[in-house]
Amino acid sequence: MQMYLLALNPTDSVTEGFLPAARRLGLAVTVLTDQPAAHRAAAGDAYDGVEVIECPVRDFRAVVAMISAHRRPDAVFSNSDHLQVHTALAAAYFGLPAKDWRAALRTKDKAEMRRGLAAAGLSAGAAVHAVELPAGADPATVLDRQDIRYPCVVKPREGVASEDVVLVRDRSDLLARCAEIRARRPGDALVVEEFLPGALHTLETLGDGTDRRVLGGFRTRLSPPPYFIEERLTWEPEQPEPVVAQVLAQLDALGVGFGACHTEFVVDRGVARLVEVNYRAIGDQCDLLLADLLRVPFFDLVLRVHLGEPLPPGPWPAPGRAACLAYPCADRAGTLTAAPGAEDVDVEGVRLAYRPLRAVGSRRPLHHTNRDLLGVVRAIGPDQETVDRRVDAFLDARTWEITP
Known part of the structure; x- marks a missing residue:
């Protein structure tokens, strides 16, 4: 085939x-x-x-x-x-x-996603106020005609990897950030949307067009504001059923149901509000950890549904193990002059794998995005306390040096 x-x-x-x-x-x-x-x-x-x-x-x-x-x-x-x-x-x-190309477009285009969810008439509490800044439009003129709720987040309409996603506190800050982003991405439309309070979670799903399975998700620790760099993801095998139901209802409204999907959301007073929907498998090696953690061949199953095969009968067994990923991150521009190489460690029942994401000798600016990640630690173990302790010990014992 x-x-x-x-x-x-x-x-x-x-x-x-x-x-x-x-x-x-x-x-x-x-x-x-x-x-x-x-x-x-x-x-x-x-x-x-x-x-x-x-x-x-x-x-x-x-x-x-x-x-x-x-x-x-x-x-x-x-x-x-x-x-x-x-x-x-x-x-x-x-x-x-x-996948339905319209659903793929709705999820890639963050302004269209907000419009699609609003048109679906779901719970009013789940709605996110958003304003689109078309490419070439004067931000001040557009914003003067809109009700902007501060604090808010400005981001490229079709961006990825937290690139140029920034929290802003007031109008002058927003206009300054828009100007900075436009200087780097002159042809890109932007979206300004209300800041969503609450912890960031993910939901990982896989569907064959008829059946859709919830595989679990992660709780994400972000860098301090105003940026949104993912520093650590902790495995969450289950979310409260009402929360999962709300997320799935919003995915249904967008037309998402085939293949792998990685959805980011926050929960505010019991209401799940979508941050973004990535209509593909989760990245940054989270999918590799997911494949190790689940008792199903994740990558094989994704390809099988694209070959027209149904998902195997469920329910699938829960992993019964704890896991997390941690990312050492550059804090300055410069040349990476020292960093650990790839390692595999097994201690206290924790299987830990470290993989570099940036080569020693490479020189880069500071992006304030996931592009600043220097490496990734993937760890699976018997309980979360042990996993976290072993990951922290691994990171504390190693050095990443950046020379300006």
């Missing part, structure tokens, strides 16, 4: 998750990408036997043309935030199982 995988840059999700899963399923894989050299140079054996073809993957018409001129597809798949609409349109063209 032939699978086409659409990708931009190589990611751990693809190289350590989906490509090995495709090999286990006996699939012939063709990677369509606008960065073929990066994929051909990817480390390890993940790309052994994988065909890599250059393609302007942000243009679904070019994707359709490339596939039509090549081999008949059995699945068209992507785990990229940026390519879900294009992948859905290409898969639908060939009559293959796919």
Whole structure:
């Protein structure tokens, strides 16, 4: 069977998750990408036997043309935030199982997501007040016509990885932040939305178009304001049933139900309010931990539903283990001059894996986003106290040095 995988840059999700899963399923894989050299140079054996073809993957018409001129597809798949609409349109063209392209668009476009949820008429408490700043529009003119509730958050309408997501306290701060973001992203539309108080949680789901399973989620610790860098994620196997029901109802309103989905939300006085919906598997190696933690082959199942197979009968057993991920993060611009290498440790029943995310010798600015992460610790153990203690001890015993 032939699978086409659409990708931009190589990611751990693809190289350590989906490509090995495709090999286990006996699939012939063709990677369509606008960065073929990066994929051909990817480390390890993940790309052994994988065909890599250059393609302007942000243009679904070019994707359709490339596939039509090549081999008949059995699945068209992507785990990229940026390519879900294009992948859905290409898969639908060939009559293959796919996400609804409209749902993929609603979740990628944060302004459209807010409009879609408001139009659905769900609980008024779940609604989030948001204002769109079109590309090229004068923020001051637009904001003067709108009711802005401070504090609020400004973000790119189609951004990822907490890039240019900033908390602002008043109008002058908002205008200044808009100007900064526009200087970096002159062609991007922005969204200004009310700040949502409460702890940040995630819900990880997987659906085959008929059946949808809740896999669990994470509680996320963020960096101090005004930025929103994910510093630590702690596994939460269950959320209160009313909260889960509210999140799923909002996903239904957006049309989300096929394949993997990573949803971020806060709970404010018992009401679940969506922060954003990423219509793909969770990233930053959380999906790798999820695959280790669950007693089901996560990556294989994601690909199977895109091949038209139903999810296996449930309910699936709960893992019965504790887990977390922690990310050492750069606090300044400069060159990374010292950092630990990859390690695997097993102590006190805790399996801990550390993987660098930035090479020693690399020089980078400070982004105030997840791009500042230096590495990731994944840990699974018998209870949360032990897992947290071993992760803290691991981080305390190692050094990351950045030279300005």
